[in-house]
Amino acid sequence: MLLKELDEKTILKKNIRIQQDKLKLEQLNLTQNKLFSIIAHDLRSPFINILGLSDLLLGNVKETNDPESEKYTDLIKSTAKNTLNLLDNLLNWAKSQTGELGFSPQTINLSEIIFEIIGLKMSQAKAKNISLHYSPTNYIELFTDKNILETILRNLISNAIKFTNPGGHIEVVATTDQHQVKISISDNGIGMNEETIRKIFDLSSNITLPGTANEKGSGLGLVLCKEFVEKLNGHLWVESEEGKGSNFKFTLPMHIENKNE
Numbered sequence: 001m002l003l004k005e006l007d008e009k010t011i012l013k014k015n016i017r018i019q020q021d022k023l024k025l026e027q028l029n030l031t032q033n034k035l036f037s038i039i040a041h042d043l044r045s046p047f048i049n050i051l052g053l054s055d056l057l058l059g060n061v062k063e064t065n066d067p068e069s070e071k072y073t074d075l076i077k078s079t080a081k082n083t084l085n086l087l088d089n090l091l092n093w094a095k096s097q098t099g100e101l102g103f104s105p106q107t108i109n110l111s112e113i114i115f116e117i118i119g120l121k122m123s124q125a126k127a128k129n130i131s132l133h134y135s136p137t138n139y140i141e142l143f144t145d146k147n148i149l150e151t152i153l154r155n156l157i158s159n160a161i162k163f164t165n166p167g168g169h170i171e172v173v174a175t176t177d178q179h180q181v182k183i184s185i186s187d188n189g190i191g192m193n194e195e196t197i198r199k200i201f202d203l204s205s206n207i208t209l210p211g212t213a214n215e216k217g218s219g220l221g222l223v224l225c226k227e228f229v230e231k232l233n234g235h236l237w238v239e240s241e242e243g244k245g246s247n248f249k250f251t252l253p254m255h256i257e258n259k260n261e
Contacts, residue, residue: 047084051077078127082215085158089220092151096227103145103231110140110174110181117153118172121161128213130164132157134172140181143255148228155221156185156248162211163246164189179254180234186247192240200238201226225250 054077061069095101114134125132142149160170164187173184190212192200199205200222208219229236229250240246 047080047087050080051084054080074127078124081124085154086220088151089155089224093220093224093227096224096231101231102147104147105143105145107141107143108146108149110142110183111136113146113149114153114172114174114183117150117157120154121157124158125161125170128161128164128166128168130161130166131169132161132172133170134174136174138176140174140176141254142181142252144232144252148232149252152225152228152250153183153185155225156250159221159248160185160187160189160246162215162217163187163191163209165212176254180251181254182249182251184247184249186245188245191242191244191246192238193242197238197240201236 054073058070058073058077061073092101111134114136118132118134122132157170157172164170168188170185170187173186175182196207196209199207200219203219203223205219208217210216225248226236229252232252234250234252236248236250238246238248
């Protein structure tokens with residue numbers, strides 16, 4: 001009888017602990033969702049407003065022909081844009097780690113997506129007098145997640161601009177066969193040695209190299225690209241040599257199903 005009572009008490013204590021742990025997990029999920037909401041809305045919105053206002057201010061400054069004011073206004077704009085990109089990367093990476101990242105495959109025109117991202121990055125390239133070029137060779141249609149693909153392209157092109165010297169060149173190329181598409185973003189920038197190549201896709205290495213104009217970074221962008229390409233059932237790698245530029249390449253299947261389901 002005594003053993004039975006002890007067993008019942010033990011079971012009761014375990015059930016209480018399970019309920020307590022469940023409540024803690026629910027509270028953590030609420031906190032996590034609140035954090036995502038803050039990053040996605042409360043933090044992003046001010047930077048979007050700053051970008052819009054800096055565009056207006058930059059236009060007015062250019063009319064006054066004041067190079068010094070134009071320089072600092074452009075700095076405000078680029079800083080806000082880089083910070084917004086970091087916030088987006090943090091949000092996407094956090095969602096990826098917790099399984100909260102949505103997956104919505106759809107049929108897309110690859111060239112339209114690439115031209116859209118190049119348009120967004122053109123001012124960043126022009127600020128360093130870098131030519132950013134893409135010439136589609138044929139029509140490529142993919143069934144994949146548009147938002148995830150845009151994040152990959154945005155980060156890889158930003159990375160190429162960061163490590164290309166003023167007056168340099170960046171080329172985006174897309175080719176395809178029956179089963180997959182291969183996209184490459186090549187530059188004639190500073191390149192990397194083998195040790196750096198081994199570290200750039202590993203967040204634990206904490207490698208954050210300054211750009212050719214001393215641009216700062218978190219090292220998160222390339223880590224995010226690798227995870228996202230793999231989420232789309234693709235493969236990402238880089239070919240590079242110090243002083244001879246880098247060529248980031250990734251493949252994606254023509255048709256994809258969510259492997260996380």
